[in-house]
Amino acid sequence: MKHRRLFVALTFASSLLVATANAGQLTRDNGALVGDNQNSQTAGAEGPVLLQDVHLIQKLQRFDRERIPERVVHARGAGAYGVFTASETLTDISQATLFTAGKQTPVFVRFSSVVHGNHSPETLRDPRGFATKFYTEQGNWDLVGNNFPTFFIRDAIKFPDMVHAFKPDPDKNYGTNRTLFDFFQHVPEATRTLTLLFSNEGTPASYREMDGSSVHAYKLVNADGQYRYVKFSWKSQQGVRNHDPRQAQTVQGQDFNHMSRDLITAIDAGNFPRWDLYLQVLEAEQLAKFDFDPLDATKIWPEELIPSRRIGSMELNRNPANIFQETEQVAMAPGNLIPGIEPSEDRLLQGRLFSYADTQMYRLGANHQQLPINRAKAEVNSNNQDGAMNSGARVGEVNYEPSTLQPRPQAASARYSNLPLDGMTQQRRIAREQNFRQAGELYRSFDRKKQQDLVQQLGSALGEADVAARQTMLSYFYKADAGYGEALTRVAKGDLSQVRALAQALVD
Ligand code: HEM
Known part of the structure; x- marks a missing residue:
């Protein structure tokens, strides 16, 4: 233990020394000073660039690896x-x-x-x-x-399908309302949130x-x-x-x-x-x-x-x-x-x-x-170990539990709560779907200007959907609020009598 402390102290002290020696000058990633950051090392005045210019090689390698995968959603x-x-x-x-x-x-x-x-x-x-x-x-x-x-x-x-429908079409690299509503015509539960999205709330x-x-x-x-x-x-x-x-x-x-x-x-x-x-x-x-x-x-x-x-x-x-x-x-x-x-x-x-x-x-x-941004401020004391880029603090011979050598008791107070259950496993829709009511309430809570902006934006987007998808979507908004559905149908150039008939068949 004493040896380790001494080693840590020495390493720390020497790193301070080196940092002082470099005094803010340009270095490579190993801390060595860079002699020339403007000119690659070449074989004479006319010759090719040398592989032994390790600074050049490192600079290009690190640049080549600057990107990590972008978040699949919420990238910006x-x-x-x-x-x-x-x-x-x-x-x-x-x-x-x-x-x-x-x-x-x-x-x-x-x-x-x-x-x-x-x-x-x-x-x-x-x-x-x-x-x-x-x-x-x-x-x-x-x-x-x-x-x-x-x-x-x-x-x-449904999440991966929904994100695919929102993102650029795979054959075009730009998004279209045709595929968006082709998906959403099958998702009546989206009626409220689509209303929010096409309202001015969608552009904070x-x-x-x-x-x-x-x-x-x-x-x-x-x-x-x-x-x-x-x-x-x-x-x-x-x-x-x-x-x-x-x-x-x-x-x-x-x-x-x-x-x-x-x-x-x-x-x-x-x-x-x-x-x-x-x-x-x-x-x-x-x-x-x-x-x-x-x-x-x-x-x-x-x-x-x-x-x-x-x-x-x-x-x-x-x-x-x-x-x-x-x-x-x-x-x-x-x-x-x-x-x-x-x-x-x-x-x-x-x-x-x-x-x-x-x-x-x-x-x-x-x-x-x-990573510093993610590291808990509470002590982390798990047996998860190794893996790429590990800089965790786990030390000692015991990397398992239970252990008498190093007991690490569990906290009974942290046990998950108990949920009473009965029935069978199933794959079914929920019982109380009520897909449209809150969408209507939301629409009616908007002032006139907000309603008009929404109708204009959503109506023209729906106008780009295929006819059947557009009629189905319009029936959802009509079911939420008849005035909302009628106004959208006008802008989207839908068929109002068919929209009404479709809406009548819907259950809220
Ligand atoms: C099953 C539904 C959902 C799935 C599978 C999902 C999946 C994801 C994934 C994979 C990421 C990228 C995370 C990363 O790379 O760090 C992400 C980011 C995010 N999601 Fe979701 N998501 C879902 C629904 C939602 C919902 C309902 C909300 C809001 C309540 C939400 C809010 C966010 C936020 C805020 C981020 C960005 C987090 C950050 O700033 O790093 N997501 N989501």
């Missing part, structure tokens, strides 16, 4: 550090200690658009990601949400002026193992501001990085954006009492039925210094949960629990949780 994003301050103590419903009044927890937030690639215009119509990593004393908790409070689908098995003015939502229900679990279902939402203290179609076009012509630029500029100027975190709570026995399924991610929990309360606030106050190492390498995953916060049975969330960690092992590698 902007991140910032900050702090979450709890305003309520929730020990009665959760053993997660970050929910202790006055307690501060450091966070990293990454906002993003969804469909379009890295460096794509931020003016494009899209839902926006709102993902928060809380570095709590009990481990990292990631609340990976969106600005929209609902999602297009309710079952993870800035990340600072955007709300956020967990979309899914999670479970909060207390020390007695009792659980309740909850939804989280962020409310912007800056208010919500969206672009209408004309403004979006104008901004796109001027600065299509407007959302990243706004966030970075505001934080640099000390104008720190803030959000309040709200919680809605349902007892398990209340789940059956609604005419919709509260664990269906295509639904909101209406405030008038399930009021929310403020449980804390967040301030973002520091920009990343290295976008790649921080914003690009951050790995937000709904499976990063801590004792006291568990997933609900929401079928979409259940698929996400697998998908994020899986893609991050591919995108960043098996040891991505050791």
